[in-house]
Structure formats: structure tokens, C-alpha cells
Amino acid sequence: WIVLFSLADALPGLARFRLVPFASDTKPAHIVAVHGVLIWATFLAVGEPFGRAVPAAILAAHLLCVLVAGSVAVLRRHDGMVWYTLRAYLQFMGYLAGIAVFHRFKTPASAPWDDIAAGRLVCEVAFGIVAYDFLFSWLHYGMHCRWAKFLDHHQHHQISAFSRRLLAADTVNHGLLDFALQVGVNIVVQNIGVFGMPKHKLARFLHNIVVTGLLVESHAGYDGFWSSHRLYPGVFGGALRHVQHHTKGKEFYQQFFCYLDDYVFA
Template sequence: MSNSSCSSNQLFLQPLWDLSRTFVQSAFFPVIFAITTYVGFCLPFVVLDALYPWVPALRRYKIHPDFSPSAGQLLPCLKLTFYQHVMFVFPVTLLHRVCSPDNLPLDAPGLPELVCHVVICLLLFDAEFFAWHLLHHKVPWLYRTFHKVHHQNSLSFALATQYLSAWELFSLGFFDMVNVTLLGCHPLTVLVFHVVNIWLSVEDHSGYDFPWSTHRLVPFGWYGGVVHHDLHHSHFTCNFSPYFTHWDKLLGTLR
């Protein structure tokens, strides 16, 4: 790629990185970013669930038309998310910041580099989570001790996405950290990857199958999406990959 091409790609993202760099330097940024992004993505689905009884047109997009989460289901999920981020995620990110302070680059990444790294991180995360997820379903002690919390809500809704044990939350965070570190991802790429990853996980648990849902936009059935993951919550013995379908196809666990 020519120098002029690299330069134009970097300039495309430079204003975004200049703005982001101001916030990324704060020790409070990772936990605030994680919570606000997650809750922000969940909120539209919470509103849809609130409107659902009065808007019959939504019924055609609901995977389980007779189910709408109650306040008694939503509030514990929200409470657990805030509790774990404040009590666990924040101390860990603060310790990491103190032990290895970031030397943030002045230049933004090129757009092809950012897109390539985000796609690779998603594929790596999908493979790691598939192995972790399958193991926690096949070993009864692991399931009872760590993963059963997430399956307490058998019918999915957006705020149940992060209804997890602390071990599961840290495991998924560890996969994220290892992948971006091994690839040497630019900090802006890391932010974009986290946004995409959070959105896909919330969509997977949303309970809504829209014409514009991700699994309908990705061709050839490569991406499972919300319907794929809902079957996992219903049957427990299939569809262990969070996003793509190739690992379940290879191991015969695709339904």
C-alpha cells in the first residue's frame, strides 16, 4: 500500500482518535465505557419490551411472542451488572493501569488495519468462547458452579446478556485482553472491537428477530445470531458458539 494511501486511511480516523484519546487516558474510562455502552445497547430493547403489550405489530418480530420480561427480572440483571463492574472490573482495570500505564499513540490506525483486527478478534473470541462454553456445559461441576447463573433466564432478553457469574465475566474479559494484546491492536481498534462485541452479544439475547438483524445480513448462514443463541437457551445441548456457526457445524452441535 502506498504511503499516500496509508496516510489517507489514518486521516479518516484521526479526528475520532483525537477525541477518544482525551477520555481513554482516564483510569475511570474502561468501566464507564463498558457500562454505558452495554446499557445503551440494551435500552432500545427494554423500551420495546415495555411497549410490546400495546403494540401488536411487534409480535411478528418477537421470538417468544407470549413472553415479556418483568421488572422483577430486569432489575436484578441491571443490579448485578453494576455491582460486578464496580466491585471487580474497576479494581482490575485500575491495577492494570497503575502497573502498566498506556503510552497512547498520536496517530490513528488505518481503516483497513482496524477492520481486519476487529474481524480477527471476533473470530478468535468466537473460538475461545465456544471451547469455554462447551466445556462448562459438558462438565457438571463447572456448569453448576459458574455457568448456571446465566441460564437462570431460559427465555432471553437484552439485560440478561451480562447476568453472569464473576468467573464467567472475567473469563470473557480475559479472552478480549489476550486477543487485542497478541494482535497489537491500536487502542481505537480495541474500543471499536468492544463496541461491536457488546452489541452482538446484546442482540443475541434481545429476543427480537428483525429483518435487519445481523444473522440476516451475513450470507450463507455463517452467522447464527439471535435465533441461533435462543435455541441454545431453550435446549442447552446445541449452538455453543456465540456468533458464527462453523465450530458448531464441525463438532455436530449446530441446531
């Protein structure tokens, strides 16, 4: 999702859909290209989790793009871009390392991988999205209280000097504790069974895709006909509310929906 919206930023034809007006910005695309080189080089060196043939092929494609586009020179030319890219890489690797450590001390709960009815699949995915948004919204609200400064949530609200606007990649720009809470909530939600049985593997997979997509969409800053706040106004806050949250630093604490912001946090 971050790659998709970062590439979209480079397209001048989408200018009219952007909440923060700009004609075209290729810097996010250069960031994700170099970020991809670092990630796939690491996977190739370690040999996990895809072996070596797949990472080698993908790394070669990324290297070709970086060399042709001159991405390294672009990163060095703009203040803060090198560190921003490196930090994103370290955070991603830290996420994978954290999951590995968690699994080392706790065996993942078994989940069914058999046939699943469409109704059950929809219910499990929908419940997970609503539960994740509900639980994390309270934590997010607390992060903006004065006593919660130790959570380093201010890092998530930093606007990079080279961009001067919120980027799709800022979705994963978190302090350590802030990041751990977000991942922890997702783990808890993924282990909640709706029908008295473990959550289905396919539902867990789709949950991660949808949650990640909604998070990135709210940071990417697009006000298009495809945006969640346009498709379901009053239900989803989307980028329309979340960009305001990052701009003002207060109100609109829900990640996805509107009901807590409208009736509880207001």
C-alpha cells in the first residue's frame, strides 16, 4: 500500500485529488525503491523467509530501478531523506524481529485452514477491523495526554523537512513504544474468535491487508472517489480527518471510523 501511494504521488494527473496540493512529487517513490533494496538484500543475506532465488530476483529489479532513476543521489540531495529511509528499514526489520521473538516464547495459536463460508469470513474480517479501531483509538487518545509523552507519539506527527507534508510512508513512522502498542493490539484482535472457534487463516490474512490499506490510505492524503470517507461518509473518517489530526495534533483520534470521535472524544 505504501508503494502504491508513493508511486501515485509522482503522477501529475492525480493532483486534483490531493488534500495538500502539489503537482507531482517523486521523492516518496525514490524512498520506497531504496527501502526495497535494503529489505530484499537482507532477505537474500539471511536466506529467510523466501530462500535465496526469489530475493535475488526481486533485489536485482530494485537495484535496476534505483540505478536508472538515480534514487541514491535524490536521497542525498534532500535533507533528512537518507535517515528517513534508513529508519523505515530498521523499523520494518524490528517488526519482523519482534514477531520472531514473540513466536519463540509463545507458540502461535493454531488456526483452521479448511473451507470457510462467505458469511463467516465477512463477519470475522469485519469484527477484526472494528475491534482493532476501537481498542487502538483509546490508546491513541491517551497518547495525546500530557502524561503520555514517554510513548514518543510525537515522532509519528513529525513532518519531514524534505516533504513538508504527511506521506504514506509516515504510516510506520513510530516511536518504539507507540509501535509496540499498535502491533500488540493487532495481535490481540487476531486472536479473538467470533464464533467460539479460532479465527480462520484466510480471515487473518485479509484482516492484515485491509487494516494496512486503511491505515496507509488515511496517511496518504488523497480525497478521491475511491477514498473510504467518500465511499462511506460519516462512517469512515479516512484521510479527510486523519490529515487534519496530524496538522492540528488533536481531535479525530480514530484510525478508521467516526463514532468515537463524534460522540465520545468530542
